[in-house]
Structures are given as C-alpha cells and as structure tokens.
Amino acid sequence: RKGAHIFVFTAINNRTNTMVSFKVAAAALLTMGVATAWQTSGPSFVPSTKNIQKSALSTAALYQSQGATQKRSSLSMVVKDPTSSPMGGGGGMFTATNAESRRVIPEDVRGRPVMKIVYVVLESQYQSSMTAAVKRINAGSDNMAVECVGYLLEELRNDDALAQFKKDVEEANVFIGSLIFVQELAEKVVEVVQPMRDNLDAVLVFPSMPEVMRLNKVGKFTMKNLGQSKSVVADFMKKKKADDGSSFEEGMLKLLRTLPKVLKFLPSDKAADARTFMMSFQYWLGGSPENLESLMLMVGQDYVGPVKASMEGKEKVVAEEPVLLPDKAIWHPVAPSIVFENNQKYFEWYNNEFCPDAGIDPKTAPTIGLVLQKSHINTKDDTHYVSLISELESRGARVVSIYSGGLDFSGPVEEYFYDANGKAIVDTVINLTGFALVGGPASQDHAKAAKVLKKLNRPYMCAVPLVFQSFEEWQASELGLHPIQVALQVSLPEIDGAIEPIIYAGREGATGRSVPLADRVNLLADRAMKWATLR
Numbered sequence: 133r134k135g136a137h138i139f140v141f142t143a144i145n146n147r148t149n150t151m152v153s154f155k156v157a158a159a160a161l162l163t164m165g166v167a168t169a170w171q172t173s174g175p176s177f178v179p180s181t182k183n184i185q186k187s188a189l190s191t192a193a194l195y196q197s198q199g200a201t202q203k204r205s206s207l208s209m210v211v212k213d214p215t216s217s218p219m220g221g222g223g224g225m226f227t228a229t230n231a232e233s234r235r236v237i238p239e240d241v242r243g244r245p246v247m248k249i250v251y252v253v254l255e256s257q258y259q260s261s262m263t264a265a266v267k268r269i270n271a272g273s274d275n276m277a278v279e280c281v282g283y284l285l286e287e288l289r290n291d292d293a294l295a296q297f298k299k300d301v302e303e304a305n306v307f308i309g310s311l312i313f314v315q316e317l318a319e320k321v322v323e324v325v326q327p328m329r330d331n332l333d334a335v336l337v338f339p340s341m342p343e344v345m346r347l348n349k350v351g352k353f354t355m356k357n358l359g360q361s362k363s364v365v366a367d368f369m370k371k372k373k374a375d376d377g378s379s380f381e382e383g384m385l386k387l388l389r390t391l392p393k394v395l396k397f398l399p400s401d402k403a404a405d406a407r408t409f410m411m412s413f414q415y416w417l418g419g420s421p422e423n424l425e426s427l428m429l430m431v432g433q434d435y436v437g438p439v440k441a442s443m444e445g446k447e448k449v450v451a452e453e454p455v456l457l458p459d460k461a462i463w464h465p466v467a468p469s470i471v472f473e474n475n476q477k478y479f480e481w482y483n484n485e486f487c488p489d490a491g492i493d494p495k496t497a498p499t500i501g502l503v504l505q506k507s508h509i510n511t512k513d514d515t516h517y518v519s520l521i522s523e524l525e526s527r528g529a530r531v532v533s534i535y536s537g538g539l540d541f542s543g544p545v546e547e548y549f550y551d552a553n554g555k556a557i558v559d560t561v562i563n564l565t566g567f568a569l570v571g572g573p574a575s576q577d578h579a580k581a582a583k584v585l586k587k588l589n590r591p592y593m594c595a596v597p598l599v600f601q602s603f604e605e606w607q608a609s610e611l612g613l614h615p616i617q618v619a620l621q622v623s624l625p626e627i628d629g630a631i632e633p634i635i636y637a638g639r640e641g642a643t644g645r646s647v648p649l650a651d652r653v654n655l656l657a658d659r660a661m662k663w664a665t666l667r
Contacts (some may be wrong), residue, residue, distance in 0.1 A: 245380045261424050271431065284600070288317050302328055305437075305438075334350050350412070384544060408434060415444045466486070494530060501533075561588070566599060591631065599621065
C-alpha cells in the first residue's frame with residue numbers, strides 16, 4: 133500500500149566514511165529477513181557483509197527472472213521495479229524521469245557563441261530556476277547563448293541516463309554539481325567528469341563528497357586536495373570543524389564571510405579565481421533565476437573560451453551582487469519582511485498582526501514548529517510548505533517555520549524554538565526536509581540530534597517529501613517509497629527520534645517543482661494537532 137514502508141538500517145563507519153549500499157541492504161532485508169542479514173554488536177546494528185552479499189545475489193536472481201511466474205505474491209509486489217512500466221523516458225531502479233525535461237536549447241543563437249552547462253543535483257528544486265535563468269540569457273544577452281541540461285543524482289543509476297550524461301559532459305563547457313552525497317553515485321560522477329576535467333572550461337562542485345569536491349576547477353584555483361593539503365582553504369575548513377563541528381557547507385558559508393582575509397594569502401591570479409568560485413557558491417545558494425543568471429554570465433565571460441574570444445574589445449557585463457537570505461531565520465509566506473532573524477520580532481508581527489486577521493488566538497493556540505529546507509525558499513519552490521502552514525493555521529494553530537543555510541538544523545531549533553527565558557514555545561515539531569536533523573543526507577550526527585531533541589522534549593515528526601521519484605511514479609508504484617528514500621528519509625530520522633514518516637509532497641515530473649498531496653497534508657496537519665493537544 134502507498135503508505136507502507138520497509139525499515140532499512142544503515143551503518144556508517146566514521147573512520148573510513150564507508151556507506152553501506154542502501155539498495156543491497158534493502159534487498160537483503162526483503163529476501164532473508166532482518167535477523168540473519170544484520171548482527172548486533174553492543175547497542176548498535178552492524179551489517180554482516182557476507183550475509184548481505186549472499187542475499188543480494190538471491191535478490192538479483194529475482195529481478196532477472198522476469199516472466200518466471202505470473203502469480204502476484206506479496207513478495208513480488210514489493211520487489212517488482214515500478215519504473216519498468218512505461219511512464220515516460222529513462223527509467224531505472226529509483227526514478228523513471230530523465231534529463232530531457234531539464235534540457236534547454238537556444239531557439240535563436242543569432243551568431244553568438246554557445247556555452248553548454250551540465251548540472252547534477254540531489255533534488256529537483258533548482259530545475260525551474262536554472263531553466264528560467266538560461267531563457268533570460270538566451271533572450272537578452274548579446275554576448276552568449278546557453279544550452280543547459282540537468283540530471284537528478286538518482287537518474288545516474290540507469291545505464292542509458294549515465295551514457296547520455298557522459299555524452300553531455302564530453303560536449304560541455306561547464307559542469308556544476310551539488311549535494312552529491314551517495315557514495316556509489318558520487319563514484320559514477322567522478323568516473324565521467326574526471327577524464328573530461330581538463331577539457332572543461334570550469335568545474336563548480338558545491339557541498340558534496342570529498343572525491344567530487346576535488347573536481348573543482350576555476351582558472352588556476354582548485355580544491356582537489358581539500359581536507360588533505362596545507363592550503364589556506366583546507367586549513368580554514370579543518371579549523372572550523374575542530375572549533376565548532378561545522379559541516380562542510382557551514383564551513384563554506386563562514387569562509388565566505390572571511391574571504392578577504394583568505395585571499396590575501398593567495399597569488400593574485402589564484403585570488404581572482406578563488407573569488408569567482410566563492411561568488412559562484414553564493415549565487416548558487418541564492419537559488420533564484422536572477423542569482424543563477426549572474427553565475428552563468430560571470431563564468432561564461434571569464435572562463436569559457438569561445439565567449440571570452442567573442443568579447444575581446446567589448447566591455448564585460450558587471451555581475452549583480454548575490455541576493456542572499458540570512459544563513460538561518462524564521463520564514464512565513466505572507467510576512468512583509470520575508471524572514472525574521474529572532475523570534476521576538478517574528479511573534480510581534482505574528483501575534484499582533486497576522487493572528488487577529490486569521491482568527492487565531494495566540495494566547496490559547498497550540499504552536500507547531502516546522503523545519504524547512506532553505507533551498508526551497510531560495511528557489512521559490514515552496515508550495516508544499518505554504519500548503520501545510522495554511523492547513524495548520526486554519527485549524528487554529530500558530531506556526532513558526534525555521535530554516536538553516538547548512539545541513540545542521542540543531543542551531544535554529546535551539547535559537548528559535550525557545551523564548552527569552554529558555555522555555556520551549558512549540559508543542560509539536562515537524563521536520564519537512566525529510567532528512568536527519570543534523571547532517572541531512574550527508575554525514576549524520578544522531579547523538580547531537582538526540583541531545584537537542586531530548587532537551588526540547590516535544591513530539592518530533594519527520595514528514596517525507598518524495599525526493600527521488602515523482603508523485604506520479606509513487607502513485608503508480610506497488611513498491612511505495614524506493615529503498616534509498618526509506619533509508620535516508622525514514623530510517624535515519626528515526627534514529628534521531630522522529631515519528632510518523634507521513635508522505636506529504638511529491639515532485640512534479642515535468643517541471644521538477646514540489647507539489648503538496650492534499651489528503652496527506654490534511655493528515656499531517658491533523659496528526660500534528662493531535663500531538664500538540666496531548667500536552
């Protein structure tokens with residue numbers, strides 16, 4: 133049934149950063165059961181590699197024996213690959229979408245040099261912004277035209293998609309990657325991009341696994357030895373990790389603020405290239421079509437050969453400053469100031485202006501805390517958030533929605549979910565990112581998350597947006613959630629202490645935008661209110 137899910141336990145060796153294959157682990161659980169696939173050692177679960185490999189072979193045989201039996205058993209209903217049915221181009225274990233819906237080709241080049249950009253992202257919220265930015269350049273720039281194609285990371289599991297990705301990279305001028313944290317897929321990206329790296333005019337990889345980060349290339353500035361070299365950037369990142377446990381993305385954000393101090397240690401040419409990389413990161417974090425347009429114009433005129441040649445003797449376009457939201461804040465879709473950087477100012481507006489108009493009594497209303505992903509706000513792909521906020525408020529609840537610029541949401545929880553006296557102001561918390569509270573889909577810190585949530589001592593729900601499949605695929609699927617989503621968006625959040633993993637939104641296949649699933653948004657709002665009134 134659609135709401136059902138399979139529990140997959142994962143083990144991450146902190147010393148080697150070796151991730152157990154979610155697909156193999158899921159296969160093991162399906163074919164032989166938890167008791168034999170996993171062995172306990174102390175308080176934690178540790179995988180028995182021998183058993184998992186053995187069971188994976190059995191499962192592979194199940195997949196390969198198509199047509200061996202026509203009888204539909206409960207096992208075949210689970211193991212059957214839903215994307216093997218004709219649902220559009222592409223296909224694969226985890227998603228049947230393909231990159232063609234994200235391919236933009238200039239309609240009229242008008243004699244301009246064409247810059248080809250290929251990008252790979254974990255989620256699809258950048259699709260609409262990238263498409264809009266490319267169309268703006270193609271319509272308005274006299275100096276270049278842009279061809280652009282994007283891939284969702286999970287699509288690279290499919291052999292045809294991987295072959296097309298390789299072909300696109302071979303023809304590309306610029307490669308962009310972001311949040312590439314699944315080990316086996318990170319390896320595929322490296323296998324394709326590394327041989328072409330010298331031929332690419334620029335490679336921009338934002339927070340991802342170290343081997344993918346080493347692909348970065350902007351002029352003479354590289355980060356190939358990140359975390360291992362004695363470079364200023366690597367030393368800065370190591371220091372921030374040691375000082376306050378910053379994740380890579382948070383370290384990058386802090387590096388942006390201290391960039392002038394860092395650049396003075398670099399030769400002038402490398403300093404200019406380093407500045408371009410950090411500006412590119414700011415534009416990417418900004419996420420809007422305007423920010424992404426500025427990113428592409430800046431990289432194109434400074435690093436892409438044909439564009440540089442055509443602009444000799446011409447005046448360069450002055451890039452607009454990145455338009456960025458604060459690293460962390462409180463957000464409300466109808467607030468006049470967009471975000472609030474402290475909850476006192478937020479509740480002054482919310483209690484005194486919004487609540488009376490909405491018919492909410494701030495003195496008696498339960499308060500629901502929401503944890504949001506900043507990239508959805510940046511790219512204005514926030515319909516699913518707005519839908520849930522509206523449902524909660526229509527039921528008489530106050531809502532306080534927080535976000536973080538990094539992957540660690542523990543800081544905003546501690547800063548915004550308490551009043552000035554240190555008393556919790558929320559009655560229920562819902563994590564709408566679908567990922568672990570600390571580390572997201574990257575490297576989780578469950579001990580830190582559990583400590584923060586235990587201190588808060590409120591019901592903590594982690595709702596599930598369909599990240600790796602479209603809602604059309606999910607609705608047509610007998611499998612329900614794909615194994616990778618079960619691992620990342622159900623099992624790992626449950627280790628933090630999360631409950632009730634209700635699917636509430638899906639990705640629209642054609643545009644990549646998030647779509648609220650009305651009946652499930654209602655269910656999620658009802659459950660949150662029930663938990664709040666139990667107090």
